[in-house]
Amino acid sequence: MKRTVIPFGPQHPVLPEPIVLDLILEDERVVDAVPTIGYIHRGLEMMVERVEYTEMGFVVERICGICSFMHGMGYCLSLETIMNVEVPDRAKWLRLIWAEISRIQSHLLWLGLGADAFGFENLFMHCWRMREEILDIFEKTTGGRVIHSVNRIGGVKRDVSDAELAAILVRLEELGKAFKKTASVFATDPSIAHRLVGVGVLSPEDALSTASVGPMARASGLATDTRLGGANLYDQIDFQPVVETAGDCLARVAVRLREVEQSIGIIRQAIDKMPKGEGLPLENRPRGNPAGEAFTRLEQPRGEVVYYVKANGTKYLERFRARTPTFANIPAMIQLVKGCELADVPNIILTIDPCISCTER
Amino acid sequence: MSMFSRSPWILHYDGSSCNGCDIEVLACLTPLYDVERFGVVNTGNPKHADIFLVTGSVNERNIDIIQNLYGQMPDPKVVVAVGACACSGGIFARAYNIQGGIDKVIPVDVYVPGCAARPESIIDGVVQGIAALEEKRKKRAS
Numbered sequence: 001m002k003r004t005v006i007p008f009g010p011q012h013p014v015l016p017e018p019i020v021l022d023l024i025l026e027d028e029r030v031v032d033a034v035p036t037i038g039y040i041h042r043g044l045e046m047m048v049e050r051v052e053y054t055e056m057g058f059v060v061e062r063i064c065g066i067c068s069f070m071h072g073m074g075y076c077l078s079l080e081t082i083m084n085v086e087v088p089d090r091a092k093w094l095r096l097i098w099a100e101i102s103r104i105q106s107h108l109l110w111l112g113l114g115a116d117a118f119g120f121e122n123l124f125m126h127c128w129r130m131r132e133e134i135l136d137i138f139e140k141t142t143g144g145r146v147i148h149s150v151n152r153i154g155g156v157k158r159d160v161s162d163a164e165l166a167a168i169l170v171r172l173e174e175l176g177k178a179f180k181k182t183a184s185v186f187a188t189d190p191s192i193a194h195r196l197v198g199v200g201v202l203s204p205e206d207a208l209s210t211a212s213v214g215p216m217a218r219a220s221g222l223a224t225d226t227r228l229g230g231a232n233l234y235d236q237i238d239f240q241p242v243v244e245t246a247g248d249c250l251a252r253v254a255v256r257l258r259e260v261e262q263s264i265g266i267i268r269q270a271i272d273k274m275p276k277g278e279g280l281p282l283e284n285r286p287r288g289n290p291a292g293e294a295f296t297r298l299e300q301p302r303g304e305v306v307y308y309v310k311a312n313g314t315k316y317l318e319r320f321r322a323r324t325p326t327f328a329n330i331p332a333m334i335q336l337v338k339g340c341e342l343a344d345v346p347n348i349i350l351t352i353d354p355c356i357s358c359t360e361r
Numbered sequence: 362m363s364m365f366s367r368s369p370w371i372l373h374y375d376g377s378s379c380n381g382c383d384i385e386v387l388a389c390l391t392p393l394y395d396v397e398r399f400g401v402v403n404t405g406n407p408k409h410a411d412i413f414l415v416t417g418s419v420n421e422r423n424i425d426i427i428q429n430l431y432g433q434m435p436d437p438k439v440v441v442a443v444g445a446c447a448c449s450g451g452i453f454a455r456a457y458n459i460q461g462g463i464d465k466v467i468p469v470d471v472y473v474p475g476c477a478a479r480p481e482s483i484i485d486g487v488v489q490g491i492a493a494l495e496e497k498r499k500k501r502a503s
Contacts, residue, residue, distance in 0.1 A: 041422065058452065146381040
């Protein structure tokens with residue numbers, strides 16, 4: 001049979017970001033896919049040699065504009081571990097709330113892009129309209145829509161008043177109600193099912209052997225969630241990881257749909273449990289330069305992220321490294337693309353929720 | 362408005378941006394800002410585009426892509442550099458793989474500042490881009 005090679009990307013309507021996949025086809029069927037990366041590589045990790053550790057947090061935040069809050073948080077957590085800083089309680093809870101809000105933001109963004117990929121533009125618009133509400137909350141509480149810069153080593157920069165938190169919760173619950181309607185479209189619409197059911201099935205064994213993380217692994221029946229470890233106050237939150245068993249594209253959509261509702265629940269619990277009052281300490285700023293090394297794991301919207309920081313007692317860090325969730329999910333994506341039909345490639349690629357700027361830094 | 366005598370179609374390319382500006386570019390198309398009301402369409406095809414929106418800065422790998430996309434766009438065309446990175450390299454100017462702003466490889470007509478650039482300022486940049494486009498069109502006609 002005649003083989004055709006179709007280059008997918010770097011500039012492709014379905015991807016806001018550049019990645020190249022050389023799709024090797026036999027008729028309509030993809031037999032192999034060769035990824036090429038490097039289009040967004042900036043050399044961010046090496047910038048630690050030129051940027052002081054106190055300022056590096058703002059650079060780390062710009063690894064990715066979608067999970068920016070969590071990147072900043074992970075960097076600060078690592079340095080707090082190295083420098084033995086006790087973060088004030090209220091700051092920890094605020095971080096948890098912002099982290100969950102950014103998860104809702106990211107999932108709504110992705111659900112929209114996913115809908116756009118399977119040609120349901122109306123749904124794309126609905127998801128992004130809801131996402132604007134979340135961005136509004138972010139802008140009111142942090143000052144930024146996508147880049148927030150509220151994390152500092154030792155705490156957070158801004159407080160959110162109790163009244164404001166209560167208002168945010170009301171707003172999120174309203175949003176949750178509106179979201180139910182949109183979620184039911186994803187779950188019940190026959191044209192969506194036609195595009196997604198049984199497409200790109202990742203078995204639990206393959207999810208394990210390709211070391212998938214986050215919603216990708218959870219959609220294949222693996223109950224992995226870094227938050228279950230209980231760090232960063234998650235031990236005080238009552239939640240169960242969202243798991244689906246089908247492993248196809250629709251299952252990956254369903255995991256994210258349910259996680260939006262789960263995150264609203266987590267924020268409700270957090271607002272309930274956090275210490276109340278005005279003027280509580282937010283920051284415990286460390287003195288001097290860090291020395292030592294630390295690993296930090298966080299559950300980002302796309303899955304587990306790992307940070308490694310090594311400091312040598314000067315104001316410049318020796319090494320900073322981030323293993324981002326999309327990087328972990330690429331082997332599984334390549335496996336899924338092999339054997340699928342050409343028309344399903346955009347859906348499969350999008351359902352891993354690729355974040356190329358995270359991957360390449 | 363006479364400025365909108367034609368519908369400007371936009372081609373968006375992500376140079377080496379952190380996504381922040383890209384999602385703000387997309388946000389311009391969605392219900393809160395909705396530039397499609399004015400006939401501004403985000404197209405994936407360079408041959409259909411009038412305005413080239415570039416986010417992020419130039420690195421070794423994407424120089425050819427940016428030049429290629431720019432070269433494929435029909436004249437007259439306008440380039441809008443969105444965000445601090447596209448203007449000058451921004452926070453990543455010191456990173457080893459970043460060569461600087463988009464103007465190192467293609468002529469830029471409008472610079473939109475901000476990290477990340479807000480949708481309002483991106484829309485403003487596009488509106489200024491439309492004015493520049495009209496200017497170029499008139500020059501060609503005369």
